[in-house]
Amino acid sequence: xxxxxxxxxxxxxxxxxxxxxxxxxxxxxxxxxxxxxxxxxxxxxxxxxxxxxxxxxxxxxxxxxxxxxxxxxxxxxxxxxxxxxxxxxxxxxxxxxxxxxxxxxxxxxxxxxxxxxxxxxxxxxxxxxxxxxxxxxxxxxxxxxxxxxxxxxxxxxxxxxxxxxxxxxxxxxxxxxxxx
Numbered sequence: 001x002x003x004x005x006x007x008x009x010x011x012x013x014x015x016x017x018x019x020x021x022x023x024x025x026x027x028x029x030x031x032x033x034x035x036x037x038x039x040x041x042x043x044x045x046x047x048x049x050x051x052x053x054x055x056x057x058x059x060x061x062x063x064x065x066x067x068x069x070x071x072x073x074x075x076x077x078x079x080x081x082x083x084x085x086x087x088x089x090x091x092x093x094x095x096x097x098x099x100x101x102x103x104x105x106x107x108x109x110x111x112x113x114x115x116x117x118x119x120x121x122x123x124x125x126x127x128x129x130x131x132x133x134x135x136x137x138x139x140x141x142x143x144x145x146x147x148x149x150x151x152x153x154x155x156x157x158x159x160x161x162x163x164x165x166x167x168x169x170x171x172x173x174x175x176x177x178x179x180x
Contacts, residue, residue: 011036011138011146012162014064015095019136019148019160021066022097027132027152029099030074033085034066036093036138045090066095078173085177094174095138101130137167139174147171 014036022032042065043050055065073081078098087094101124103111115123124130132152139145147166150159165171 009144009146010063011093011140011144014066014093015136015138015146015148015162016160018066018095018097018138019134019150020157022134022136023150023155023157027099027134027155031072031078031096031098033069033072034095034097034138035069035087035091036064036066036095036140037090038092039063039065041090064092072096082173082177087177091141093138093140093144094177095136096170096174097134097136098170099132099134101125102133103127104129104131135167135170137170137174139171139178141178143175145171145175 018032018034022029039050039055040063042053043055053065053067072078082096085094101121103124107127107129110127111120112123134150134152136148137145138147145164147163147170149161149166
């Protein structure tokens with residue numbers, strides 16, 4: 001059982017569980033993709049896998065189990081990679097955890113115009129107000145969303161911000177993996 005605090009919804013619990021897992025791996029990690037499956041359905045239909053994941057004695061009958069997928073390719077833009085994904089019906093949702101550099105809103109006016117993507121990335125990386133953030137974003141087939149943000153400078157389980165609209169662009173890209 002993880003140390004993930006109880007949360008209001010199974011999706012929030014799954015996002016916090018993934019955040020906790022990623023935190024245990026440390027910073028400077030590649031993006032990680034997870035399938036989210038209904039825990040009760042997994043136990044009923046795949047008892048061997050449920051046992052392997054340590055779920056056979058879990059008291060919870062409603063919940064989501066994150067299952068990490070193969071590595072996310074590093075040589076391909078994330079949005080292009082996500083565009084290649086199609087999930088089987090057994091997958092209820094998906095989640096992605098990724099690290100990025102962010103600037104506070106006050107720095108937006110300082111961004112030089114007409115920079116290439118590479119030049120903008122370099123400019124942000126050198127900005128004195130930049131912050132490293134780990135984002136975990138999850139979506140369900142029905143459109144439900146949840147996110148968790150953890151700043152590197154405040155790397156503590158009690159300093160994780162959660163909310164459904166924290167990273168809307170990434171949530172949209174993940175939701176598109178369920179479109180036919």
